[in-house]
Amino acid sequence: MRKMLSVMMAAAIAGSLLAGCSSSKTETTTAASSAEETTTAAEETTTEAASESAAENTGDGTVVRVGGLKGPTTMGLVKLMDEAANGESENSYEFTMVTAADEMTAMVAGGKVDIALLPANVASVLYNKTNKNISVIDINTLGVLYFVSADSSVTTIDQLKGKTVYLPGKGTTPEYALRYVLSAAGLGEDDVTLEFKSEASEVASVLAEDPNAIGLLPQPFVTAALAQNEKLSIIMDLTKEWDNVQSEGSGSRLVTGVTIVNNDFLKEHEDLVDTFLQEHEASIAFTAEDPDAAAELIAKAEIVAKAPVAKKALPYCNITFISGDEMKTALSGYLQALYDQNPASVGGELPDDGFYYVK
Template structure:
């Protein structure tokens, strides 16, 4: 009987050991052959993400078993579509296009801020524009329809009692990528632009443009509005919550590095920009961009609600009534708060 009890005890121990080994193996292999798809815009205003990628903050946080696949986007609309269709898992984008897409798909959310502000209103030097009111009858370029820059422009025009129109009775808006806008200003094809830095600074330095409204006077909230946010898909948050936290930490580390080592950051930003677009940028222009924004993980929910209202009024949000603009789950800073507490 004692022998039988002993055999049963050994068998039980053996079973527990095998079970423990299996659990350990499953845990260790949860990120085996995993590819995390990171999206980011080819804009210097995404500098914290650039630095986080260049300094290996994402890779170190995710671990050596995880492959990182970075996709650069020319505009926020393409990014948001890619996020909604699970072509990317996590990444950086402006609130305008993200809001518009979220209200359609509701399958991703904001998990951290990255920077606020960073856009300026530039008037072509010889266009006869001395104030915002002088934009009546003029053509103003924005990066894309529904972009954060368009929302800011519409708010600015509202403040001055101006309207957007397709004729000379109001302000005419056209879409141009920032690089194309620079050329259009040179060739006198557009009169003004609300554009992310450092494009505005470049126009001023070339002598073809002048600052009509500086970054810290652009609405909403006088430049202190979200321009770059860190987003994650619901699927990624559900399946890889721990990696989402690592991404948040990578973003925070990127912000802190820029604040503490601005000169070193210029080279890193230029290097990542070259990888994404094939062309780096002069340190002087990168400095101008970073000097004209506020690096922060904070997310101003009121500013985002104001942006959503502008998008709705402009007709970019369809199929909903104004009182159905529910953004209660769009911003989820619970993981950000956890990361901060763990520091």
């Protein structure tokens, strides 16, 4: 089962990782190594936070096993991780952090984690491949894609007409998100040339050589590119542009990461899942309210190597907490946009209402 899932979801995972703010194990100036390089190390860190006091709070001593990728989806989790380690959380937790998305999806499929933080479209693929045995409980990260250029005259999507945009990964979620926004803004495939590179670092190289080039990059590659070339700047935020092209009442958002739960665990321990949601929301709020302390915890958790790098990246990683009906509306609209361009990117078919945990 694990091997089959890894093969079937390889394309979806690769595309999602390019859209994410992957962890940096070096200084910002070297963060623009390929997304593949930063996610194939398969490094795993497990923290047992089943303190005696926390176990008492769960009533039956159940340990909630939480897994995630080292990146923005878990940056908002660090306060909860710290509280759990100190016996201050309501639930008892065991946290597992990995750098390879296929490893985490295999853990979900194999029942080795109860809750996991994953790329949004990968969650949809898992739903279809696990006989609908997972549910999304929150959105933890919105879009992390930015237009970067030395040409500051381009500030709106319609000004991309007649220009070339360089981006990594043909047939991945960044491409689908960009094409969706371009189409919604009235620009056809012939109006904007998309030039694909195999790695984000190659896009950064083009930007360094051509001051008029426009690149679409995810964090942390944006931070790295700006650090290496002071002439470059962020000229547009694709997440904001996505919001700008929505019709009134649409509610669709550009989503990077979601939190999912194993449905067997949900049925048996819904109270623990609801408590996790409360603690996750509070942890994410802490990340926004105290970025200095959050950056220290992010470095402590080895999600990003150094606290200053984490602090610099935090404002651009769009860490958020969205649940309930708002989550369903935002995520279903995003998945619809992906499905319309490539059904395989969401697992072949759109998830039904059972995919969304709405109380």
